[in-house]
Amino acid sequence: MNTLDSLDIDIRLQDWARLDERAREAALTRPAQSQAEALKRDVAALVAEVRQDGDAALRRLTARLDRCQLDALEVPAEEFAAAEAALAPELKAAIEEAAARIKLFHAAAAPLPVAVDTAAGVRVERVLRPVQRVGLYVPAGSAPLPSTALMLGVPAVLAGCREISLCSPVRADGRCDEAVLYAAKVVGVHRVFKLGGAQAVAAMAYGTASVPKCDKIFGPGNSWVTEAKLQVSADPQGAAIDMPAGPSEVLVIADAAANPVFVASDLLSQAEHGPDSQVILLSPSSELLQAVQAETIRQCRELPRGEVAARALSQSRLLKVESLTQAIEVSNRYAPEHLILQVADPRALLDGIESAGSIFLGAWTPESVGDYCSGSNHVLPTYGYARSYSGVSVASFQKQITVQEVSAEGLRRIGPCTALLAEAEQLEAHRRAVTLRLATLEAGA
Ligand SMILES: NC(=O)c1ccc[n+]([C@@H]2O[C@H](COP(=O)([O-])OP(=O)(O)OC[C@H]3O[C@@H](n4cnc5c(N)ncnc54)[C@H](O)[C@@H]3O)[C@@H](O)[C@H]2O)c1
Ligand SMILES: N[C@H](CO)Cc1c[nH]c[nH+]1
Ligand SMILES: [Zn+2]
Numbered sequence: 001m002n003t004l005d006s007l008d009i010d011i012r013l014q015d016w017a018r019l020d021e022r023a024r025e026a027a028l029t030r031p032a033q034s035q036a037e038a039l040k041r042d043v044a045a046l047v048a049e050v051r052q053d054g055d056a057a058l059r060r061l062t063a064r065l066d067r068c069q070l071d072a073l074e075v076p077a078e079e080f081a082a083a084e085a086a087l088a089p090e091l092k093a094a095i096e097e098a099a100a101r102i103k104l105f106h107a108a109a110a111p112l113p114v115a116v117d118t119a120a121g122v123r124v125e126r127v128l129r130p131v132q133r134v135g136l137y138v139p140a141g142s143a144p145l146p147s148t149a150l151m152l153g154v155p156a157v158l159a160g161c162r163e164i165s166l167c168s169p170v171r172a173d174g175r176c177d178e179a180v181l182y183a184a185k186v187v188g189v190h191r192v193f194k195l196g197g198a199q200a201v202a203a204m205a206y207g208t209a210s211v212p213k214c215d216k217i218f219g220p221g222n223s224w225v226t227e228a229k230l231q232v233s234a235d236p237q238g239a240a241i242d243m244p245a246g247p248s249e250v251l252v253i254a255d256a257a258a259n260p261v262f263v264a265s266d267l268l269s270q271a272e273h274g275p276d277s278q279v280i281l282l283s284p285s286s287e288l289l290q291a292v293q294a295e296t297i298r299q300c301r302e303l304p305r306g307e308v309a310a311r312a313l314s315q316s317r318l319l320k321v322e323s324l325t326q327a328i329e330v331s332n333r334y335a336p337e338h339l340i341l342q343v344a345d346p347r348a349l350l351d352g353i354e355s356a357g358s359i360f361l362g363a364w365t366p367e368s369v370g371d372y373c374s375g376s377n378h379v380l381p382t383y384g385y386a387r388s389y390s391g392v393s394v395a396s397f398q399k400q401i402t403v404q405e406v407s408a409e410g411l412r413r414i415g416p417c418t419a420l421l422a423e424a425e426q427l428e429a430h431r432r433a434v435t436l437r438l439a440t441l442e443a444g445a
Contacts, residue, residue, distance in 0.1 A: 004301040004310075011267075011313040013293055015320045016282075016330065028334045030249070030383050031276045031315045043198045043227040050202035055209050061199040067172045068194075073210040075176055075192040080185055083178035095146060095183050098373035102154045105375030110158060110394035121410025125403040130160040133212060134397060135204030135239065136189065137219030137229075138168040140196060142274055142308070144177030145220075151377050151392060152218050153187030159397035164189050165212055167204060169196025197221075198228035205232035205239040213239075218392060220245035220379055222274070242396050243389040246382045248273040249280075250367055251336035251356075253327045253349070254292070256285035258342040262363055263288075264295035266340055267316070268309050269368050271300075275311035280334065281318045282327040289318045328352040335386040338367050355387045408441055 014027060049057040055073060063069050084092070114126040136152040139145050149166065156164045166189045168180050176194055184192050193211055195203055201221075207213025217229055217239050226246040232238030250270040254263050267279040283289050300306050300313065321327045328349060331339060335355035343349065346361040353359060357380030358370050371378045381389040406414070415434045422430035 004303075004306040007301070007307065007310055009297045009300050009306075009310045009313060011279075011293055011296055011316050011318055013289055013318040013320070016326070017320075017322060027317050027319060028280070028330070030278055031247070039223055039227050040231075043224055043231055046198040046224070047202040047205075047228060047231055050199050050208065051206050055211075058195060058199055058203055058208060058211075061197070062170060062195065065197055065199070066169055068170045068174055070170065070174070070194060073193050073195060075181060075194060079175060080181050080192075083176075083181040084185070086178050087182055091179060092182060094373075095150070095179065095186055098147065099150050099154060099183070099186050101373050101375040102150055102377070103158065106155050106158055106377070106394050111398065111400065119410060119413045121407035121412075122414055123405045123410075125405075127401050127403055128398045129401055130162065131216045131240075131397050131399060132161065133163040133214045133216075134161045134165070135201075135214035135217040136164065136166040137200060137204075137217065137221055137225060138166060138180055138184075139219075139221050139225070140169040140171075140177050140180060141222055144168070144180050146177065146179035146183040147372050147378065148219060149180050149183035149189070150187055151379050153184060153189045155377070155392060155394045156218075156397050157188045158394045161397055163212060163214075164191075165204060165214060166192045167195040167200035167211075168192070169200075170194035196225075198224040201225055201228035201232060205235075206237070216240040216242070216397075218242040218379065218396065220248075222247070223276070242379065242392055243381045244383060244385050245379050247276040247278070248338075249278045249336055249382055250338040250340060251280040251282065251331055251334055252340040252342060253324065253331060254281060254283045254285075254288055254342040255324065255344060256283075256288050257344060258283070258288055259363060260288060260291035260295045261299075262366070263292045263342055264299050266342075266367055267292070267296055267313075268299055268303065269366065269371075270338065271309040271312035271316065272303060272305040273308075273312070275308055277312040279312065279316045280336070282321050282330055283318075284321055284323055284327070286320055289320055293318055324349060325352075331356070335384045337380045337382045337386060338370070340365070340367055357381050357386045357391050411437055412441060 059070050116124050118124050134156050138148045166184050168176050203211040204214045204217050226244050229241045233241040248270045271277050271279050300309050332354045337357040339356035340360040341349055342363055360367050370376050377391045379392040415438045418434045419431045
């Protein structure tokens with residue numbers, strides 16, 4: 001008998017119309033992030049320890065949390081070579097294929113410089129400059145994610161970042177995952193460190209003897225990683241971050257004609273990430289919801305990570321809605337990291353979507369293709385942050401600087417407007433910086 005045969009697997013089916021406001025809120029609430037207050041305290045202690053003791057703290061914490069006694073923290077050239085030699089040629093080719101497609105999309109979607117004459121003699125420009133020192137975090141706690149090295153490394157290199165460091169948890173045998181190392185090499189990451197969790201984030205934010213300080217930290221991770229990113233970004237001496245990218249989640253909107261086997265497989269693809277993941281299905285069809293419920297439980301029993309997925313399913317929902325219009329309203333309220341539209345005409349729904357990290361249209365677009373190799377980025381805002389944040393892109397690794405140049409004629413045109421507004425704000429020095437120049441122009445005219 002399969003060990004999962006006896007596992008209690010369930011995913012709750014509810015009717016949205018019958019839920020009161022509190023029950024609706026509960027249905028759309030993400031799983032608690034391992035007791036928020038305790039988490040904040042624990043992470044603050046880890047960050048402080050790294051700030052105070054640098055490399056010694058990193059070795060101590062890695063021994064405690066990752067069960068590995070590290071000597072050198074940085075991955076040496078020989079380990080990259082050994083990783084490359086150990087990988088199957090097909091896997092290396094798949095990593096290269098994915099990298100090429102991610103590069104194609106990210107290069108095309110990169111911001112461009114702008115130059116506009118907003119009045120005769122008044123030129124305003126936007127120039128782009130890379131963030132100089134960036135730190136990438138690639139998870140490897142429950143599953144090493146070489147695809148995340150691609151998703152972060154490709155845009156960092158396209159943006160032209162000068163120092164690109166990458167941290168990923170070390171295995172108990174003292175090595176990093178081979179495919180993560182190969183992906184880092186393929187995209188052109190400069191240095192890789194055998195560090196995971198909050199301690200890796202602290203090392204990149206403040207720098208240690210071995211790990212260079214970074215200006216901005218990118219990447220997903222578990223609760224400790226995400227909380228550490230939030231804490232270091234609140235400290236002016238720490239580092240900026242891309243966004244809070246925590247436990248994976250997906251929301252699927254499906255109509256009566258959707259294939260329950262496909263829908264169940266999509267729900268499970270994100271449920272298997274971790275016990276704190278969440279998946280939601282919205283459909284106006286009771287038959288489809290019941291079929292997906294049965295199919296999800298059946299497929300879950302077949303998965304190597306079925307136990308993990310089952311825990312995520314226990315805090316997930318299948319919700320009967322009145323219409324696809326109501327499904328869109330509920331989805332916008334939830335603001336999912338991933339949104340899959342398995343309906344007859346998904347493009348017809350697209351305009352109504354206000355908040356989502358990434359959208360997948362139609363029966364032949366599983367979320368997995370975005371995770372790996374369609375070309376879009378899989379580092380996306382979770383926990384409702386899609387209401388205000390976007391996924392990682394080349395722009396995330398750039399600063400947009402505005403430039404303006406005004407000729408004498410231009411100042412004659414826009415000077416009076418400036419002076420009037422300065423006067424209204426009672427900022428006399430601002431006004432004079434214009435009027436003194438205008439007077440000089442008048443005198444010379
Ligand atoms: N939002 C996104 O874009 C996105 C993308 C990929 C993955 N993810 C998510 O990233 C997460 C990856 O998590 P993971 O755990 O597999 O790997 P991880 O690399 O984020 O975390 C592993 C590290 O956590 C630390 N840790 C473990 N137990 C600890 C404890 N008790 N106290 C303090 N630190 C501890 C260890 O140092 C370890 O190195 C998953 O939740 C996945 O869903 C999100
Ligand atoms: N679905 C994850 C983002 O939430 C990314 C990922 C990496 N590997 C597989 N999936
Ligand atoms: Zn995934």
